[in-house]
Amino acid sequence: MPRTLSIVQIGRGQVGSRLVAQVDAARAAVIEEWGVDLRQAMVAGRDDGPDPGAILERAARTTPPPRLFVDATAAEGMAPVHRQALLAGFHVVTCNKKPLAGPLADYDAIQSAARTAGRFYLFEVTVGAGLPVIATLRDLRDTGDRVATIEGCFSGTLNFLCTALDADQPFSEALRAARDRGFTEPDPRDDLDGQDVARKAIILARAAGLPVEAADVRREPFVPVDRGEEREGFLRRAGDHDFALRERVRAAASRGLRLRYVARVAPGEGCRAGLTEVPDDSPLGRLAGPENVFVFTTGRYHHHPLVVSGPGAGPEVTAAGAFADLMTVVRAVARGGNGAPEA
């Protein structure tokens, strides 16, 4: 008889729907290998059901433990929901960055609830999608290594733009190409203002043990962004930035450097994100197209850093990253821990 893991998921957009499909496709194999049945008890859209708190209360009454809550939304205001889920005995897997990148007090309350309840709180996909970033950082920290810096390109969108600029494409054309290929948010200012990268830097910093607030991140937008104007107006005037960016890229190139949208997390220095000149043969300089790279320099990895790179966005790899987190819970449940009923 397999054990059942009851899954309650909020969010069925691009990532959420693919996660449902991936879990469904693997269900028989997971029963076979781990003796755990992944039962997708409830899957609610963010905006078409009862509020998340009510969903959790209902799930706690109507599904057997162990239970797992998946936040596959990008919604605001979910930090108290994550905390509520943990305290009610749910494991939590989140694709949603916002509860982790908001006020530090929210972050600490969530982590403390996870510890108190003895439940997993997993958020690998919030940084680098399916790439092994958070787990790598956790292992470095758990084993007593000392993080000196975490540097990288955390936005596939912005790196796509940087690579196009390297090839002497005007910024406005590169932005159009990125939109055409589905790499940008509907309003590209959501990428260009650097907010998304700043959130990832905050999450990494906190996971590295640094008590940072959003205000501690020095963030330079990719180009100046005026939120007051209409989106179409902003896009029409994107060409205004072509000349200045081209000059900056060419000046860098003449010195063997490239412009990259680099984020940097370093104890003692805080976090920063912005266009930065890097050597063209460095891991950041070599990065091409919509990829991410994460460069960990630590006490143990100092002459040569530990580097993880690859596609850091996209619904399929993001869903797979959440599924990998979910499997961490499965392996634990299979071994009789983590809220599994006694065997």
Added chain:
Amino acid sequence: MPRTLSIVQIGRGQVGSRLVAQVDAARAAVIEEWGVDLRQAMVAGRDDGPDPGAILERAARTTPPPRLFVDATAAEGMAPVHRQALLAGFHVVTCNKKPLAGPLADYDAIQSAARTAGRFYLFEVTVGAGLPVIATLRDLRDTGDRVATIEGCFSGTLNFLCTALDADQPFSEALRAARDRGFTEPDPRDDLDGQDVARKAIILARAAGLPVEAADVRREPFVPVDRGEEREGFLRRAGDHDFALRERVRAAASRGLRLRYVARVAPGEGCRAGLTEVPDDSPLGRLAGPENVFVFTTGRYHHHPLVVSGPGAGPEVTAAGAFADLMTVVRAVARGGNGAPEA
């Protein structure tokens, strides 16, 4: 009151002794964060104590569960010991590649014992030392991704030689430099024959679900190695290979290619390891010095692969990788599973 995890370790060479020191340094922090006391109950040298089977039996009588067995040796003949440990209820963390890269029947018996006993069998450090390689592969597989190829440079020693050849250094000089910097085995033929890389390829292939035997690996040595002659004679005649290797490197360079000692694991093709021409701007071609790189191309990571790189050898990072595996057991024990006494 913390739970105790009783650790029984065989091997106190360079890796083993650093692992003892790292665990010791982190002990208080692990109690604080996880409520688990890492008690190093026995640490035996490979050759100065009773045989491993007797050590396990004694530990099973004299230490409280949950128990963890660490193999920090490079000894032959340990497969039955790993199996015995699992069936006796020990979790197992191994730095020793040999039990995993020997006959497939041994590998299967170990995995089956781990499943039957419901215990962890962790071997992250056998490939790429502390780099997240095995865990990444496990996550790809667990989430229903399809591995197309795993390619890379799995030997820091051989990559150091390749990079030196790129810089037009003669092979014999590069080999001397590698020895001077402690990058080679005492007898460098143990690196040059490709056996160590082949073992890693076998471990990756098996972890990807491919039932390979050592005979299925097509392995080309870095240079021809005659095991019949004395080590000093081999080293004296290393210069015999200078001309041929230099010609090969120059011919490749004229076509924008570099020589790398590349291993490749691909379902349907088996495994191979040998000197291979790769584009100079590929992840393998760009690799410099004593680094490793692992390039995963899968159903989901196909346009751009998932890449992990960094130092893949050295006692400090190898010990840290084993410690990270150990922490996987700690997190499970903290949550009441994995052989923890009932809370």
